[in-house]
Amino acid sequence: MSYYPTPTALFRYRVVSAIEALRMQGFTLADAVCAVADQEQVTPKGVVKQYSPRTLYRWRRMFALGGLAGLEPRKRTPLLGSRVIEPSVLDFLVREHKEDPHASIPELLRRARVQGVLRERQPLDRRAVWRAFRRLGLNTDRQRRPGHADVRRFSYAERMQMVLVDGCHFRAGPQRARRVAFYFLDDATRFGLEVVVGRSEHTEHFVQGLHALVRRFGLMDVLYSDNGSAFVSEDAARLLTNLGIRHITGTPHYPQGRGKVERFNRAVRARVLNGLTAADVDPSPASLTLRLRHDLLELYNHLPHASLENQTPQERWDASPRSLVPPRDEAWLTQCFVLTETRRVRLDNVIQYGGKLFEVPAGYAGKTLTLHRRLLEDNRLYIRHQERWLRLAELAPHFNATQQRAPSSRPSPEPASPHKNASMMDFERAYGSILSADGGFSDPNPDKE
Template sequence: MTRDQKEKKRRLIKDFRYGIIAELVNPYLESHKFVELLNAKATREYEIPYSKKTTITAAAIRLWIKNYKEHGENGLLPRIRKDSGNPKSFSDKEQNALLTYLEEHPEVPASTAVKVLLKEGGIRANISQSALSRFIVANGVIRSQRIAHKQNERHLKYQFEKPLECIQSDAMHAFPVPFGVEGKMKKAILIAFIDDATRRIVYSSFTHTERSYEFEKGIKHILKTHGHIGKLYTDNGSTFVSDQTKRILSIIGIPLIHSRPGKPAGRGKIERFFRTVRDQFLRPLEKHSITGLSDLNIRFKTWLESEYHRNPHRGLGSQTPLECWMSKVNYIIQTNQNIDL
């Protein structure tokens, strides 16, 4: 295998692992949902790059998550195997049972958890205190860390405080508008990015496609016009997020987080914005008078800046999105000038 082939192998494996854990490192995910999703992933079959295996253990997924949190995507690159700290007397199922119990009961010491699981039958073999300590450290479930994570989870939920700390993005299908010289009708699709903390729309545009190019155009606009994006939150099934888009975000240092299919709880703000667009912009619009995308976008921008951004928002303590944004603008981190956009 040539050097380029080896590098391609490492990259494909890294991308595969990231695809598995992306939903699990979502900061919105509550502990019980994490366990539910983890176990679901551990029971599925996959086409694993450069492997004859078709399944992944929960313990392996947990290790990828730990490495990702400590080292970013580089932590997902395959490397020479070392002692992971996992006790040899524990099966993968037993390791997962212990880790699950510790996450669901963050205040319980690990030694107590082992005793409980031994009694319940979740674990069959006992473990020495030294081996247990290594296991706890290796898997990042020290008691103080678990308690702190639980407390942060209560406060985090679905609310960020600073502009651009988290951006939600999605696409909304509208109605057909004239397209091209012949004026054939083609559906207009609104791609929008909303700031979680202020509800300001930092980029939006009606287009005829959901291709990744349109999504990347929005990201570049935000980085150039507003500042650095802390996290980007999208629907798991978004067609506009290509592998190339993921690599671009990785290079820039923007974590891409997916909501669970069919459960857009974390994307509530973008969903509510789209409802507002339908009720307050599209419904009263005289659709037959629209001459094309350009005309639709001009009318939409006018409504967005004169109505949406300037109307008091219940979720902002009756501030308008624009007022909220301006009151917190000093928290924005500027985009690194060395990044080639």
């Protein structure tokens, strides 16, 4: 019967041959083994590693006793169970695990101690239990699975019925700066719509990408995202409400529900993101946005897609019969990106917003104002003042300490006369008014001529 050596046996024979070659050059056995042990070897699986002298001595002895066949890996009899766990204890743990698969291994050990199967102070490492479960083929994964949720796969048939958005974290530049790329992807056609790069996962960058997308391609019916802070913020919810876009968020900690986005992220990392740490890459968000937008629109959209029957996203996008839904006009779109807030003006003519103080014109002390926050202008605040829009400036106390407020153009109102109190009324009843003809003094002898 012919013998076919395995790659492992051939690899070990090559290492043993290197030892024997050094001995033929005059090296002692110890020196030859140490010299080969200092060398890096490439295993049949492509792993580069070094082997200890003890391993090399063992391989040389195996070859001397059995030849090339002696270098074959030993076939070990699989161990079912454990050598360190008593059979009664292991049977109890296996039975409890089958009845309650969600119970953790520490919980199973506590149950064993409570039931008296495991003595109170008997040491038992949970790692030994885990290894025994793995040998017995028991599933010990703690992967979350939605209970009675609808986990059927779905996809929309036409373009812009649903848009997928996700933030992909990566490093850029020689300093390996942290960056986040917000990708917008059409669900039906996998067409790349927009990408915006930011320094962190903030709603501001999501707003910028959404505005550019709507201006170029129009409104989508549904937006699908995960539960990232940029997508579930109050600003994002109010903005999508203004645009009339329905928002769906995936189940937390369940990436299987976002398979299309996760697959896209893995592909874009391998294609472009992993190479952005080069020395000639500008890590500024604007430069990275330009670079990634070119990759998305000019390269990715023209690559064949396996799930599209080897069509490109651009071909599938152009073949969709669904018409795009543009915004009503530019003014309406701009107004949708304006959020309103109400604040009460303090007596020193300042309002507080976002932990900061802003000055308002004189005359609004104690009143409630409607603030218009423009998301496309770095969240700047505006109010309607004298039939025009006035941008509020942040309070500058050091400037106010050296500069006087401009005089008011309105004339000062005449001071109103105070109302008579009870004491004045009683005095006039007893003595008369000082403005009367007698000056408020009566004649002490009225009958005398």
